[in-house]
Amino acid sequence: MNNRRLVRGRVRNGKVTILKEQTSPLRGMEENVRQILEYMGEDPEREGLLKTPARVARAFEYLTKGYAQDPKAIISQAKFTDEDYQEMVLVRDIDFFSLCEHHILPFFGRAHVAYLPRHHIVGLSKIPRLVEVFSRRLQVQERLTTQIANTLMEELDPLGVGVIIKAEHLCMRMRGVEKQNSVVTTSAMLGAFRTQQATREEFITLVTGNQR
Numbered sequence: 001m002n003n004r005r006l007v008r009g010r011v012r013n014g015k016v017t018i019l020k021e022q023t024s025p026l027r028g029m030e031e032n033v034r035q036i037l038e039y040m041g042e043d044p045e046r047e048g049l050l051k052t053p054a055r056v057a058r059a060f061e062y063l064t065k066g067y068a069q070d071p072k073a074i075i076s077q078a079k080f081t082d083e084d085y086q087e088m089v090l091v092r093d094i095d096f097f098s099l100c101e102h103h104i105l106p107f108f109g110r111a112h113v114a115y116l117p118r119h120h121i122v123g124l125s126k127i128p129r130l131v132e133v134f135s136r137r138l139q140v141q142e143r144l145t146t147q148i149a150n151t152l153m154e155e156l157d158p159l160g161v162g163v164i165i166k167a168e169h170l171c172m173r174m175r176g177v178e179k180q181n182s183v184v185t186t187s188a189m190l191g192a193f194r195t196q197q198a199t200r201e202e203f204i205t206l207v208t209g210n211q212r
Contacts, residue, residue, distance in 0.1 A: 029057035040101045046093030060109055063099055071147075074130055075155040078123035086159070088199070090114040100171050101138035109167030109183075114205045115152055116159035116192050116199065127152075141186050149188035160191030162203045192198050 015039045017182050030053040037044040037052065044053065108199040111131045134147045149163040164187045172182050 006053045025052075026057045026061060029060060029115060030054050033057065037056045039081065056095050062136075063097075064137055066133045069133045069136075071133045071151050072129055072155055073124055074133060075122055075151065078126045078154065079120040080122070081120055083117075085117055085121055088114055088116055088202060088206075089121065089124075090203070091124060092207055094128045094131050096131050096135040096165075096167075098135040098137070098139045098141075098144065098167075100169060103171045103175070104138065105169075105171045105174065107139075107169040107171070107184075109139060109165060112162075112164045113148060113152070114162045114193070114203050114206070115156060116161075118157055120156050120158075121157060122152075141165060141169075141184055145186040145188045149190050152188050158191065160193040160196070160199060161188070162190070162193035162200070163188045164204075164207055 013185050022127050033053040033056045034044045037049060041088060044050070046159060090112065091114075092110075094111040094113065095108075096111055097106060097108040099105065113131065115150070134144050134151075145165050148166055149161045152158065152161045164185065166183055166185045168183055172178070173180055189200060193203060
């Protein structure tokens with residue numbers, strides 16, 4: 001299989017002269033992983049590591065597939081205007097997995113996403129899909145939280161949006177401070193979720209399950 005693609009060429013006397021070749025992304029990642037293994041002092045040609053560069057390349061292609069997806073298109077294709085509903089819509093306990101952009105180590109947890117409709121409601125499955133798109137990129141939890149909230153606010157024009165994310169970070173467990181029980185919580189409150197205390201408290205109560 002040819003892993004290189006022609007970038008530029010010149011036709012002369014019926015023949016194409018290749019001026020420049022560019023390595024495909026997957027092939028480039030494989031070569032880089034092979035080099036990393038060598039820098040570690042490993043032998044990438046031994047049996048257990050022979051296919052590791054290709055496996056790692058495919059894994060990173062999957063784990064960062066969100067770069068190739070349009071989050072706004074996901075929301076816009078499932079907006080509905082016929083429903084007269086103006087109460088809170090909450091999708092809680094959305095599992096997600098992402099990669100910290102600082103060390104490219106996993107962080108994972110659950111997202112809770114709510115909005116107050118004004119003109120539109122959105123298909124319920126699109127909210128977890130939105131979380132998936134943004135989490136399948138190199139991320140920090142703070143940005144992941146605001147990206148989800150801002151996209152819903154821009155695309156649905158609701159009265160408000162609330163997002164709470166709780167996650168465990170392996171960059172804090174496997175290295176560095178090595179705190180095994182640490183959990184990071186981030187939130188984004190927009191519109192009525194920021195300005196109306198009752199709305200914010202209702203959201204937090206529904207997420208935590210506490211009855212006041």
